[in-house]
Amino acid sequence: MEHPVLIYIPAVDELEIRVQEVTRYLGYGGNPAEGEDLKLIEKKIAEVKKIMAPKACYARYSFENDEENSMLTFPYGETKSEVLSRHLSGCSEVFIFAATIGAVFDRSLQRTRFLSMSETAVMQAVGAAAVEAVCDSVNGMLEQKAAEESKYLRARFSPGYGDFELENQRGIFSVLNPAKNVGITLMDTMIMAPEKSVTAVIGISDKPGRNGYET
Amino acid sequence: MSTTEKRNVMEKIREGFTYFEGGCGTILQAVGLKPGELPETWNLTHGDVIEKMHSDYIKAGANILKTNTFGGNILKFPADDPEMPLDVIIASAVSHARNAIENMEKDPSVGKDHFVALDIGPLGHLLKPLGDMEFERAYEIFKATVDSGMKAGVDLILVETMTDIYESKAAVLAAKESGLPVVLTTAYDESHKLLTGADPCTVVAVAEGLGVDCIGVNCSLGPDQMMEIVDGLVKYASVPVVVNPNAGLPRTENGRIIFDVKPEDFAEAMVKIASKGARVLGGCCGTTPSHIAAMIDSVKEMTPLPLTEKNDTFITSYTRSVRFGGKPILIGERINPTGKKRFKQALREHDIDHILQVGMDEQDNHADVLDVNVGLPEIDEVAMMCEVVSELQAITDLPLQIDTTDPIAMEKALRLYNGKPMINSVNGKEEVMEQVFPLAAKYGGLVVALTIDEEGIPKTAEGRLDIAKKIYARAAEYGIKKKDIIIDPLAMSISAEPDSALVTLEALKRIHDELGGLTSLGVSNISFGLPCREIVNSIFFTQAMNNGLSAAIMNPASTEMMKAYYAFCALNMQDENCMSFIGFAEEYKAAEDEKAARLAVGGGAATGEKKSPVKKSSLYESIEDERKLPLVDCIVKGMKDRAGVLTEELLNEGMDSLEIIDGALIPALDIVGRGFEKKTMFLPQLLMSAESASAAFAVIRGTLKKSGDEGKIKGRIILATVKGDIHDIGKNIVKVLLENYGYEVIDLGKDVAPELIVETAIAEDIKLVGLSALMTTTVPSMEETIKQLQKEKTGTLVMVGGAVMTQEYADMIGADHYSKDAMGSVRYAEKVFEVS
Known part of the structure; x- marks a missing residue:
């Protein structure tokens, strides 16, 4: 079985950056944005849509899940995580993906600081919502693929969630090569650049399962 | 070693079409290279496979072999690695190419025009300021690879699949020092730009400035999607243009990787590319000796377009x-x-x-x-x-x-x-x-x-x-x-x-x-x-x-x-449809109108109609003076342009600047600050209000300067994002708020070494330091900063914040205060400097 890394480029027009998601990152705690806030958020969503260059790469791998010891064996090596082991219970394969909105956003954000901090803070949140939108699009595409084989996906799970250690980023980067494929790089601090990038593991199962998880 | 009777590769290229090998990685994967396994290790473990691949490409007609060293650098193969040091990896890669040439050239029908290119790919790191790698560090890494290649003896250097012009510059500078011909090919995305944004014209200008011998495009796209990129390259480049496309995009079929462009289709597209003016042709991912053979077969009878000097600056x-x-x-x-x-x-x-x-x-x-x-x-x-x-x-x-x-x-x-x-x-x-x-x-x-x-x-x-x-x-x-x-x-x-x-x-x-x-x-x-x-x-x-x-x-x-x-x-006919002039005229008129409006305010006339009565909301019950209400309302709502104008109005009406500060600005900021703490107002509003207040302060400061009293500073605070952390938005938010509340902030920026923070705290005699960290991985560097501060300047108070910070973490690393948000820092500063 070969494991090619495939590239997926969602159309910006089809991505929905939701105001609600932006306000969540801004700490609104479920309250709606109104007046000047809302105007600013909408303005920044339009701006980010213009400069974002969404890209993702993904591959499908078989993996082992020793649930008794919470040990997972991915193509890049072994890792221990109780939460993820439980979350991937019943799966024998995973999709691993890396997604980004591109590097242009980063510079634009730096430039915005000279304009205004309120715009910067909102733009930051819009960027976070934008990469989530890219992930949702990746998810939707993979779900369709799974459905063609009558399989089901578990919710995506990123390094750093619960006890799934950030160190797994190294392994994910070694198999997906996101630097070459979509321009995402990993810094020594395990932070990714461009800033608005996400990596995640999605379990593939024969049975529908709980979509959520608790960290 | 290159033999004396052989021509230089650039002579060959200037003479006519010259052919690169096709893909390597996909061929190795097909015979068992595992995900995550480094292809360069195969030089040592599967030398026969590598040599055979080169031989197959020579048989197909390729002239320039690409050594299997795409990721061959000291990051992956340290010079002192006991098993696979960089020198050994590169020497073996070069020897496989040399052996293939030697063996194949025994057959007189294959000719003598074969060259070995040291293949150099990107490092997988973004350079600063986007990423964490220093430009000079990137240069040194490339330099080590180039030096190893020189020792092993190559004919030219191919810097390929570059997605960033800055990294390309580091690689080309290192490659040029070898004195060998240097070819740069970059990978463009579907928008025909590099991942960091450069278009073909920009890449050509930079690369020719650095003195590359050929410029081109490889990977990422199939030949059909590359047509416009090739147009751009041949339009601007004076040096020969190289095109090494993928065999389209990969997909899976029954668990096997399939590239969707077949050899005959590849050849057809490459004919088009050759007729546009490219003269060095080859392939990248997914292309095989069959693709290269089919391409050469179709192109060889064509005459390449002449190389022309381009005179645009x-x-x-x-x-x-x-x-x-x-x-x-x-x-x-x-x-x-x-x-x-x-x-x-x-x-x-x-x-x-x-x-x-x-x-x-x-x-x-x-x-x-x-x-x-x-x-x-x-x-x-x-x-x-x-x-x-x-x-x-x-x-x-x-x-x-x-x-x-x-x-x-x-x-x-x-x-x-x-x-x-x-x-x-x-x-x-x-x-x-x-x-x-x-x-x-x-x-x-x-x-x-x-x-x-x-x-x-x-x-x-x-x-x-x-x-x-x-x-x-x-x-x-x-x-x-x-x-x-x-x-x-x-x-x-x-x-x-x-x-x-x-x-x-x-x-x-x-x-x-x-x-x-x-x-x-x-x-x-x-x-x-x-x-x-x-x-x-x-x-x-x-x-x-x-x-x-x-x-x-x-x-x-x-x-x-x-x-x-x-x-x-x-x-002068240098502005199509006068669009730039019209744009300028609009800005000009707007600026004139604004000037007129300000003059009107200055004269105290004609502003009555603009003053819409402010609703007497319960928010504003602390404001007794009705005249201040519009300004307070404007700051609370975050309308910063108007805040300046209204402040000027109050000053013109004869109101004292301190009265405006104490009676309007501070109460307005407090209304929002409290709203934020009670979660009835949120971050954008908090910041927009702060900016509106700043605009008002700026107007007042103008008058204070005239009277010689520039206002009092409540305290001086250092802010920094700790070493290793390059995200500074949280810190900047805190800065805006603290400044608004009358504190002087010494902003040391991001990725700040503990030593610099300690040094500054001592030199400036600072009582309070604010540190921010985004990732758990940079919390240790926060802890180190606190430790050094406690040792070198006992009594300095440290407040911490940031995405991953919690009270628990803060206690663990010995911080004096944990701010859960920007207002938290203001409140703590008020406590430290005993501001009521």
């Missing part, structure tokens, strides 16, 4: 190019301390933000290029130049003009610059040309050449032309083309030399007409010593443009100059 940033020779180019002159008290102060106090703000303002005023001059006798110009150039490039995509007389500052800045800059300047003095031309030849750039030499500035246009000719000739000796020289025939004050404008205009015209050269002028010198200089400057600017001026160093904030510029371009 470009400078670039990391993402875009500015062309000289068409519409006049505006070079902003404001990043320069000459005659600017505030700018000098910024340089002395290392206030980089002020310098950047000046650049941002120039960009907003439509400068095309920014001149950067940060020379001041009492500062370290080399360090300052490097810092300003990198920081500017982090926020602006305008190309820069490096302006310094310090040769070390010049070299460092040219090296560090991301793109192809302007170089300001050289002149007719032998000594200066000897200093500047080697740098321009090595790093690339458009050189500003002043018509002055050992004898001074010639009084006649003829004399200035002679110097221009001398400069062109000397530049050519260094391999610098005429198109990369821009002559400045010097504008001198007409108050000192009455015929000076006429001489300069004549020189401009003749350099343009007789020498076919580009010209630039520091326009405003012309009026030195006169009153109302803008009037003279703008007319002279128009005259100069009319005499063929290609670029002006000027102040883009000068309305008179911009009026002249936009009107000239429209009249």
Whole structure:
């Protein structure tokens, strides 16, 4: 079985950056944005849509899940995580993906600081919502693929969630090569650049399962 | 080793079509390379597979073999690795290629034209400021690979699949030092740009500036999606163009990787590419010896288009190019301390933000290029130049003009610059040309050449032309083309030399007409010593443009100059449908209207109608004075333009500045601050209010300055994002708020070493330090900072915050306070400095 890394480029027009998601990152705690806030958020969503260059790469791998010891064996090596082991219970394969909105956003954000901090803070949140939108699009595409084989996906799970250690980023980067494929790089601090990038593991199962998880 | 009877690879390329090998990684995967396994290790473990692959490509007709060293660098194969040091990996890769050539050339029918290219791919790191790798570090890593390749003996160097122009520059600089031919191919995405934004024109300008021998495109796309990129490359490149596409995009079929472009379709597309003018052809991922064989079979009977010298002049940033020779180019002159008290102060106090703000303002005023001059006798110009150039490039995509007389500052800045800059300047003095031309030849750039030499500035246009000719000739000796020289025939004050404008205009015209050269002028010198200089400057600017001026160093904030510029371009057919002029006219009218509105406020008239009554909301019950309500309301709602106007109004009505601060600004900020804490107001509103209050403060500060009382500072606080963390938005939010509440913030920036924080705390005798960290991985560096502070400056209080921070973490690392949000820092500061 070969494991090619495939590239997926969602159309910006089809991505929905939701105001609600932006306000969540801004700490609104479920309250709606109104007046000047809302105007600013909408303005920044339009701006980010213009400069974002969404890209993702993904591959499908078989993996082992020793649930008794919470040990997972991915193509890049072994890792221990109780939460993820439980979350991937019943799966024998995973999709691993890396997604980004591109590097242009980063510079634009730096430039915005000279304009205004309120715009910067909102733009930051819009960027976070934008990469989530890219992930949702990746998810939707993979779900369709799974459905063609009558399989089901578990919710995506990123390094750093619960006890799934950030160190797994190294392994994910070694198999997906996101630097070459979509321009995402990993810094020594395990932070990714461009800033608005996400990596995640999605379990593939024969049975529908709980979509959520608790960290 | 290359044999003596063999031709140089560049001779072969100049003669006709030359062929690269196709894909390697996909071939290795098909015979068992595992995900995550490094392909370069196969040089040692599966040498036979590698050699056979090269032999198959030679059989298919390829001339240039790519060593299996794409990821061969000291990051993956340290020089001192006991099993697989870099030297060994590269030597074995080169020997497989050499062996294949030797064996295959035994058959006389395959010919002798085979060359080994040391293959160098990207490092997988983004360079600063986007990522964490220093430019010089990237250079050193590439240099190690190049050195290993030289030891093993290769014929040329192929830097390939680059997705960032800055990393390409580091690799090409290292590769050029080998003295071997250097080929650069970059990978464009579906928008026909590199991942960090450069288009083909920009890539060509930068790469040719660095002296590459061939430029091209590889990977990412199939040949059909590359057509427009190839068009761009052949349009701008004077060097041969290389095209190595993928066999389309990969997909899976029954668990196998399939590339969707078959050999015959690949060949057909490559014929089109060859007919566009590319002359070095090959393949990348998914292509096989069959693809290469089919391609060669289809192309070999064609005659390649001749190589032609392209005469367009470009400078670039990391993402875009500015062309000289068409519409006049505006070079902003404001990043320069000459005659600017505030700018000098910024340089002395290392206030980089002020310098950047000046650049941002120039960009907003439509400068095309920014001149950067940060020379001041009492500062370290080399360090300052490097810092300003990198920081500017982090926020602006305008190309820069490096302006310094310090040769070390010049070299460092040219090296560090991301793109192809302007170089300001050289002149007719032998000594200066000897200093500047080697740098321009090595790093690339458009050189500003002043018509002055050992004898001074010639009084006649003829004399200035002679110097221009001398400069062109000397530049050519260094391999610098005429198109990369821009002559400045010097504008001198007409108050000192009455015929000076006429001489300069004549020189401009003749350099343009007789020498076919580009010209630039520091326009405003012309009026030195006169009153109302803008009037003279703008007319002279128009005259100069009319005499063929290609670029002006000027102040883009000068309305008179911009009026002249936009009107000239429209009249001179350099502004399609007058769109730029119309855009300018709209901005101009808006600015005039605003001025009129402010005057009206100043006169205390005609504002009654604008004052809509403010609803007496319960929020505002603490405000007793009704006159202050509109301003309070405006700050709470975050309308910053209006906040300034209303403040001016109150001042004009005779209200005392302190009364406005204590009775309107502070209460308004408090309303929002409390709202934020009660979760009825949120971060954007908090910040917009802070900005509105700032706008109001700015108006008041103007009057305080006049009265000599600049207001009291409640306390001084250091803010920094800790070492390893390059995200600083949280810290900047805290800064805005603290400043608004009357604290002085010493902002040390991001990725700050603990030592610098301690040093500053001691030197400035700081009581409170705020640290921010985004990732759990940088929390240890926060802990280290706290430890050092406690040791070196006992009693310093530390507040911490950031995305991953919790009270628990804060306690664990010994912080004095955990701020869960920006207001938390303000409240803690109030406690520390005992502000009620």
